[in-house]
Amino acid sequence: MRVFNGSHLTLPASSQQVALHAHQKNAVWRIVQSDNTLLAHVVGAGKTYTMVAAGIELKRLGLATKPMFVVPNHMLAQFSSELLTLYPTANILVAGKDDFEASRRARLFSRIATGTWDAVIVTHSSFEKIPVSLNTRRDFIARQIDEIETAIREERADRGTRLVKELERVKKRLSAKLEGLSAEQKKDNTLTFEELGIDRLFIDEAHKFKNLFYVTKMTRVAGLPQTASERAFDLFLKVQHIQERNKGAGVVFATGTPISNTMAEMFTMQRYLQMNTLRRNSLQHFDSWAGTFGEAVTSMELSPDGSGYRLQSRFARFVNVPELMQQYRQVADVQTAEMLKLPVPKLDQGRPITVSAPSTPELKRFVDQLVKRTEKIKSGRVDPRDDNMLKITTEGRKAALDMRLVLPHVRDNPDSKTNYAVEKIHQIWLDSASTKGAQLVFCDLSTPQPGSRWFSVYDDVRAKLIARDIPANEIAFMQDATDDASKASLFHSVREGKVRVLLGSTAKMGEGTNVQKRLVALHHLDAPWRPADIEQREGRIIRQGNQNEYVKIFRYVTEGSFDAYMWQTLETKCRFIAQVMTGDATVRRAEDVDSAALTYAEVKAIASGNPLVIEKATIDAEVMRLTRLKRQHAESLYQMRSPVMRHARWLEFSFSPATRRCAVCFECSVGMYPSSAVGSAKSRSRFAERE
Template sequence: LAQERARQIAERFSFWLFRDEPRRSQLLNYYNENFCAIRPRHFDGSRMLLPGKDPNIKLQKHQLDAVKRIVHSKNILLAHQVGAGKTYVMAAAAMEMRRLGISKRNLFVVPNNILEQWHYEFTQLYPAAEVIVIEPKSFTPANRNRVLKQIIESDCDAIIMGYGSFSLIPLSRGERERELNAHLAQIAESMRSAVYSDAYIVLNRFASRIEHRLQKLWEEEQTLPKGAVFFDDLGIDTIFVDEAHNFKNISIETKHGSLPGLNPKGSKKCDDLMAKLRYIQRTHDGRGAVFATGTPITNSVSDMYTMQRYLGYEHMDELNLLEFDNWVKMFSEVTEEFEVEANGIGYRLRRRLSRYYNLPELSLLFSDIADLYFTPEDDKRIPHKVNYINCTVPASESLRKYIEELAVRAEEVKSGSVARTEDNMLKITTDGRKAALDMRLVNPEEPDNPNSKLNTCVENVFRIWSERDKLTQLVFLDQSTPKDGFNLYDDIKQKLILRGVPADEIAFVHDAVNDAMRTTLFNKVRKGRIRVLIGSTFKLGIGANVQNNLLAVHHLDIPWRPSDVTQREGRMLRQGNRNDEVMIYRYITNGSFDAYSWQLLENKQRFISQIVNGDCPSRSGDEVDEVVLTYSEVKSLAVGNPLIKRKIELETELQRKLVLKSKHERAKTEAAEQLLQLPAKNSELLKLRDILQKDMLLAEQNTGEGFSMMLAGENYTRRRDAGERLIELLAEHAFIREEKRIGTYRGFKLFLANDISGARRIFLLKGSGTYRSDLSESAMGIIARLDNVVNGLKTRLETTLGSIERMEQDEAELRSESEKPFPFETELTELRRELKRVNGELGML
């Protein structure tokens, strides 16, 4: 009742807030100026030379563009699809920033199990690079200071270390105090604005925890060895973090207490990274971090807040979104629902983020820190043909009866006749998944069904093993992992051995209990010595580069989250796979939750992609965490209601039409904006025409039969002599910051200057306009380039005149585009009406 009253108060307040026209206009103007005025930046790295890079390795356009964006940005997230080549991007960016003097010391923090892989790929791209690799075994307490002093004294291009080693390097007491006091001040501000007593109590608990940590700083300092080296002594300018989604668990102070996906206490490694990044950003004008991950959103859309806090700290502070509660007010809604306890047994009522709002603006804010790339379908560097094979198996009689029992349980949950701590939709969904996988997981007395998903998977794995020599397969299974007693992992292995697969060609990723064992295991898979590797999403789906001979991925069970699918399939769909054609198997039991659960996963993944890409068809959407069915969905699936299939078809088509409408509306808006800019553009073109005409006349009047160039008061009549003198002047004025006039050529004043980045020297020719000429390595080449600039004025004038002539045609086309109606509006309306009818019949309104 209290929650309902709170909701009514919020609705009434919103109605009052926007009822008054002046107040509404003021709020809308403020919102548009702060949240709708961001234009996603685009970078063209095609002209980057990247000195020192192996010329035999050709970086792709998206990689070069990303390198340029890193060089020209303070902080950035490489949100590139799994397998898109992020390692090369970060290595090239680090070397380029070091060459330009932007970042003199670069630290790479990577998963422990891929240290050697990182070192190999870095030196493969830059063979002459000096790289220090910090092995965990060499970073013992006895050797730690020696290793850190080696870093301080070195002039290396990159330092690569694992997560574990990085967390062992402490910040100095002064820096930790500064960071903790900043957190304490933020909490104090929130406490002053807290309305409810429970919110005040929660925030006070956070404040006490930080005060306790401040008191422990002195004690911790006493345990450090004399002369200890701190992180702030290392002189690190930029931190590169690979698989950055592993650091999303930062401590977040919120009045709402504990929320799924958020840990108020955070993890020590994440808070340690945040503190070190804040130190670097504070001492380097706000820059200093490059993150990389193929799955920026994993558990929740709120993962975007975590990345924004790491990488967009200053901008978030300007927008008053640094506090999580303010971010929630702008983009989300908190509700209360039942969820499973951490021990997997009990259930409790828990607050969670359930819905998101203002998604286009959230996407714009995210694009300000994120460089996005999704591999196109025609990319030849990854397997060009991916066969998705849905293996549908019949439901056994015992499974059909069990699904009916689940429907009864769902009705009891709906009616309230059973306490939700005893049974709820999450538990029902989990039991339904287990039963669809193998009935023995819910009833150990059940016989082995030869037509089950598991046995179908075993047959497929064996067939591929016997037909395709030396090629490898991955089987993903998150349930019934290896343990004493019955489990599906051992069951699969024994059945494969009975069919003739050698035991030493089958492995469980769970058996590799440390980094060395994982490295050895993955090497065997890459070489084809282990041909069937079975593992869970958590242990095998992240950071496992075993793609060399990988032919098939088997989804034996259904992942809980969309990001799990991305990580699983990303083990195979990546650069380095020698197979042009690969297979992805999805196993579905008829009459179970499987097909519908896969559809929900796909819808959620589509929603994530739309948020990240900025293609949001609507301004709001549901959370993207675990897939839990409603009681109506369970009941419909249990009785085989054909309307559930119709619902899926309608939702998919509606989503497709909404995306088309979103793109249509965006195209109309862009056309209207360009239409408004046409008068100014026309004026600029006319001005440019006049300038080019004057400068062409100037060039004609000062171009004779012989060569003549005035440099530093002396006239040169030979091209080579003039070019050599220009090279001398470049050396004489190597450190100038401002433009320096050095002579006259063909009537134009000749200046020596720096380009816009300040990193490259250029020449400027100034008449009525200003024209850039790049340097050349030879004396004759410099003169040739200056001539090309002057002689090219005629072509530029012709291009400008052509643009002026097309202006009238452009205006007509843009006006037509800005007024064009959406061609599928009628179909969209009908889809909505039909979906509402179907939902009504299914009882899902």
């Protein structure tokens, strides 16, 4: 695998006050030298400076004329500020939300097209409003329908009646809806993307574009994304245009979580950045790719209601991993925390601390009701519009957080996990008073409801903290910061120790929340759906610039609740993701084991409330780890011994009396010589004659 060394880069015109790390310069050189690049750097590794330096360097070298940077909506001001910090004299165009209003859009597009910009910066939502030509969209839709018709013909030949019906439905939806994916209603008659002169595209937080449409016959296998977003479709068309303009090159993706939810997202990243490679290997269709690199695994899983186990087929195992890694790492510049060894704080106790709260009779009765509702749904006795598994799962998760979210009349339970969290937050607030230590509290299943009769975990936690003598002005909700100015002011207050407890959701307080300076603790009141959300949450505190040597992360679970299922889901999803990010290509199969998943397994076991289950989970994890190490060791020994034995046999054959007597005829030597040592039969005969 090629290694890129950018230590020679001087980056003319960049500020002398900013010194890039070695991994950042290496990544810049990789972008300059490669066609397309995926900056899969851990959260907090400085991807912004890397992209900016690469874009300006490409412009300086004449390899780009007008690069465009596409950033999350809330990151526009921060990204622009950091660009000018690194390149104070850069000529940039920053297009905000107001610039994309219908009355001003034509003028903005004219400025982009006619200006000689070093960088054009837009947000994700604004980027979608830049139209792609109608012909481009029609061609793409026609190709997708052709692929489905081919799949239908193949299934009819194999008499696959069920799959034919499902593919026919997909084709019908394509004909009716795929035109709508291009967001026609959001675009007006102005210059198209192709006419703006953009020749390089940098996409920050690229995992937000993972729901890219694809055709598959694997419709009943869990673990595969089944949704298609118009945002991803729009980006895919623009990426294809940039690559056609640059002979397959010109696109850079940046994300700390390139695989955020399912393993199949690796295929999506390859479609964006390696479509030519996929076509050369006949892997551009998902089923071909999955048949080469994946297997559907059937195993027992805890049911969502926590009442028992079920058999589930899931796309959760990869085969031919070295070949997949070799292909993927041609574009992916992977940098994990272990690789970089960045100056970040260490975790107290070496891992997140799990706090388990006991179940209650009300919770048990509620879960039993959910089980009964599930049975009705399975039997078809309920209209999906009235009740469905998504609704049951959401209510089960809320009940695990606080029963009052689903049954407002229930009394406050002093042993609930929210009350346990209040105790921890208050104690840490007292212990860190001398340094004005700050804390983040993440909660996705509730929102602030000031003045409302509906129960809110946010308002409840805030009221209880104030009752424990924490000043109200030191507690803030991220949801109250509604614009860039108020967010900047709030972040400043947290960094200065004026706000010491900040509550928010992953969406509001995840990526872009740089308040790490005084953070001493982080609290997960609930478990999100995606491992990427855990990465983004914990990346707020385990980050460069935190002045504390040790920090604490708490994960709160309720026994006998949906918490066990949620942490199991995270465990399932994180296994292969961790292996991809570490670049482990010594194993041919990515099995259902990974050391990074052990903490999730521990949380799942603790949530069950059975100490024996906890002990069993620990022992099972250790056995799995040792078994995997043994298998890898045996395979490595075989790979090392095989060429040694082959050469030994060749030497023994070459110098034996029998070999000299028969003059080493070619027929005798076939299979005995290593490939590097097998010469012509005449040369071996001359050797024997000399003997």
